[in-house]
Amino acid sequence: MARYILAADFGATNLRAAVVDPAGQVGGRRQAETPADAGADTIREHVIALLSRVAADSPEPPEAACIASAGLIDAIEGRVILSPNAPGFRNLSLTGPVSKVLGIPCYIENDASAAALGEHRFGAGRGFQHIVHVTVGTGIGGGLVLNGKLYRGSRGLAGEIGHMILDPGGPPCNCGSRGCLEAMASGTAFAERARRLIASGRSPVLAEIVGDAEPSGEFLFQSAQRGDTLAEAEIRNAGHNLGLGIGSLINVLNPQAITISGGLMVLGDMYFQPMREAISSLAYGPAAGVEIRFSELGQDAGILGAAAVGLEYLEATDP
Ligand SMILES: [Zn+2]
Known part of the structure; x- marks a missing residue:
């Protein structure tokens, strides 16, 4: 039954x-x-x-x-x-x-x-025993499936990959630290970057798209799609940062696959190609052969x- x-x-x-x-x-x-x-x-x-x-x-x-x-x-x-x-x-x-x-x-x-x-049971991680799942949206979260089971850590709080420090002098994060992956690669990070770009006066396309609204990652992407190279550089740099975080996790955990879900999947290659390149650049032994799979569970x-x-x-x- x-x-x-x-x-x-x-x-x-x-x-x-x-x-x-x-x-x-x-x-x-x-x-x-x-x-x-x-x-x-x-x-x-x-x-x-x-x-x-x-x-x-x-x-x-x-x-x-x-x-x-x-x-x-x-x-x-x-x-x-x-x-x-x-x-x-x-x-x-x-x-x-x-x-x-x-x-x-x-x-x-x-x-x-x-x-x-x-993802491990029903989605992009099927058939693997070891996966690192990354959610990319307003924030960055994650979960670890190791030996076919959810890894929770000692108090059930494992998987907070958005708060790995990439740059101690980087932008402040909601968690109180500075330069966390989330502060350097998430939707929140994009909103901050959009704000800075507009304030600098160097991105008139972005300023026009945003108008009186609150700057957000969506506007940054629209501006990049309209040929704004500065907006595109911000998205590429964030993708690179994401790859540094994931590449480090690969070196620690030696997973078979990285599965990715979340709202930032719409950014496509502009975000994920630099991520792949950064992962490859960290290709110490474990990175070779790791599959990158995107969620289709919607x-x-x-x-x-x-x-x-x-x-x-x-x-x-x-x-
Ligand atoms: Zn943080």
């Missing part, structure tokens, strides 16, 4: 949930806005209501629920410790209350770690990540 997982993807903007079978078939999708500014009690009620509706629609009763959430996650206590973009997520206990209402075990995992396991990546984590827990308790 197929075992169904009630899977949820819990972001600062949206709550998504669905039922997933072991083959990765997703059904009964439902979505709601995250009441990110509300208190913990309200957020918890929203999550339970959404999950209850999805569970009621499931073709078979789900055996477990699993939530992939943004932020620092305490998987043992089943709570979100904090999430930078949603104040209401602070010390948000979830798995206990969900489990109590639904009558099945409930697990929680950081969304980037869940994404890594989702909107379902978060849901499938949560499902993969739930399935891993269930399989670990199988007799």
Whole structure:
């Protein structure tokens, strides 16, 4: 009999949930806005209501629920410790209350770690035992699948690859350090670079595209596509930085594949060619032969990540 997982993807903007079978078939999708500014009690009620509706629609009763959430996650206590973009997520206990209402075990995992396991089971990382998954978007996150299992570290916080230091004198990062990979290669970094370019007066195309809006990476890309060589150089340099970070991880972990997901995939070769070149330039032994694969899971990546984590827990308790 197929075992169904009630899977949820819990972001600062949206709550998504669905039922997933072991083959990765997703059904009964439902979505709601995250009441990110509300208190913990309200957020918890929203999550339970959404999950209850999805569970009621499931073709078979789900055996477990699993939530992939943004932020620092305490998987043992089943709570979100904090999430930078949603104040209401602070010390948000979830798995206990969900489990109590639904009558099945409930697990929680950081969304980037869940994404890594989702790619390993259902996506670009299938067939590999060792992958480093990198999410490139507003921030940079990651997850490690080693020996076919999600690697969590001693306190479940492993995989924060966005906060590896590339340049101690570099730009400030949201985490309080300077020159983190995230501060030098993410969407947030692009917004800062766009701001600087406009202030310098050297990029009239970018200034025109941005107008009165807030500078962002999207505008930087549009400007580069219109032939703005300075904007293009910023994107290439960020891609190079990404490659330095990933190349270093390859030297440490000797993975078979790097899998990549996230909003910055739209930047294509302008961002990823310099990344590949930087990885090659660091080609100490382990880098040779590492495959670079892009996610094709799209909107379902978060849901499938949560499902993969739930399935891993269930399989670990199988007799
Ligand atoms: Zn940082």
